[in-house]
Amino acid sequence: METTPEYAVDLITFYHPSFWGVGSYDDIMALRHKDPVALWTKILDALNEAGMSSFEMTFPPADKSSAIDAFGSVKGFRDELTARGLKLKSSYHSGSGWTPGADLGAELNKAEELAEFVADAGGDTLVVGLPMRNSRDAAPPFFVDAKFASAVADIAHVVGDATQRKGVKTALHTEAHSTFCTRRDIDLILTLTDPEYVYFCPDTAHITLAGGDAIDVVAPHAERVVIAHWKDALGRMPAGFPIDHSTIHNQHQDYMCALGSGVVDWPNWAKLYEQTEGRGVRLLELDAVASPIAEMKAAKSFLELNGI
Template sequence: MSLDLRWSTDLVTFFDPPYWGLPADLPYDDWEREVDNDPRRFFDRMLDEAAQVGLAGIELAPAPGGWVNALNAYGTAAAFKRELDRRNLQMSSSYVLPVFLKAAIDASDPRAQADANRALEEDTARHAAFLREVGCPTMVTSTIPRAPFSDIAGVEASAAAFDAPVDEHLMGVVAEQLDRIGRVAAAEGLHVAVHTDAYSLASRTDDIDLLMSLTDPARVKLCIDAGHIALDGGDPLAVVQRHAGRAPVLHWKDCASHLPPHTLSGPPMTRHDVMIKYFRVMGPDGVVDWAKWTQILRDQGWRGWGVAEIDMSPDPQRQIREGIDYFNRTLATDS
């Protein structure tokens, strides 16, 4: 029996500076400015190449490949949708960094809380209105880390803190804010899907179970990323077994091995640069058992979007094809 899915990619796959003729050591802030200065040039090429590789859709990425620059590139949501339509593309999903979410979680007094909640709702409403007009039902976001990282390069964080049980009060606060986002998105006919970022409150199986139990299943979904879960030493098969029915979007990405979170240090993008060296295209060279993953989905009758992506690929089209070709050769039908 064939699995009912359509393939998309996250635009972060196209974020490698040398792919655009830029220096390999270009700081991320400078990469953002390059795109901000001429978003149309970057978006046109990313959309063209997504269509050329035969994808059915794209997932908007964190800045500079997100919904704000899509608007900057084309002027209106309707104009952006026309660009997708003429390439026979749809939007599977749209990712937003949890900047406003984190501010709402961290608010220290009632006034700051009210201001943070308002900012979160307003940003979500603008994003949701854009997605409704484009015809995309799924807004993706992340939560927050399980424990603090060390911002000092070479200084490890606390392994015990990352491995300790999650504070249930904190998880309740996070769930409340996700429900807040979900209510705003629902007003536009959308839902929110929580991305299973490595080392976050939504990466390990028990944490995900708890978070899903505390949130509205009609409005708060999951975006299960196999590679991120495995990178954190978790079990992507267990997560997909328990929660595939609540996951309209799955990221089919692998990793080379577990990378302990406390060993990552330095500023966020420095840590990210280390993490992405561990990610792998879906295939035989990682740790995820894709045959079992696919069989679980088939047994549950899952249908939705599969996102074939790899952060900052030096050759996006080739690597997207590699993952999908692997699926078609070895996983597409029940053996």
């Protein structure tokens, strides 16, 4: 490899109840409200033990709000990370409202607020998940057509410009069963957005679940990749899989697997990734695993032992 990469992980890795000794996600949220310092201490200790250098924040409980509750301010949070030799790389941001007729001002304000936190905490990327699709038999049907893609592009441009002025790049994430996961969807929306303002965060597992090959799908847009989620999958999910918005993300996990035990072509993915702006960081994403420290170490060892 041309570079010596840093290893990072998405904090969704720690959202399995077993890691916390509780029975459900709601129980983890209860712990967050009871003692946010204890929550963050456990996560940061685990990152250090696993040999991670940086991380991506996500939805609650390990989000902006709980970080400020735990450490008193953005500066307090960043100081804690620095003392531990850790860095914030990025944060997930929901773009579920990026649809035709959206309140542009409201969407802009939400993105700017999080981007300011990310910048102040030392990060540089806002990873945006676009709206989910509906099942094929939904009534009325939801089409990812020119009108929809144009609305997404309009919002992405305004948000991308605003966050970039704060030193944070807006990168669109490929979530399976979303409006930005198949080759066609990705090509359509990236073609309609200006690469000077809107960047790309591919997820190897989610592209696989959507029936694509991560290398083939990402290669035409490699110059826009500023970060990626390195994650393995068993293969494509069944065509026409029903999309229940309250459970589909959990159902994805049944088709994901440990790095190196799925179908992603890691040697060729690594070669492609070396051509991207994001090449300095391998961001592992292990969706809510029961033993996150062991899984992070195993994923890192797999990549290192195979020269990836």
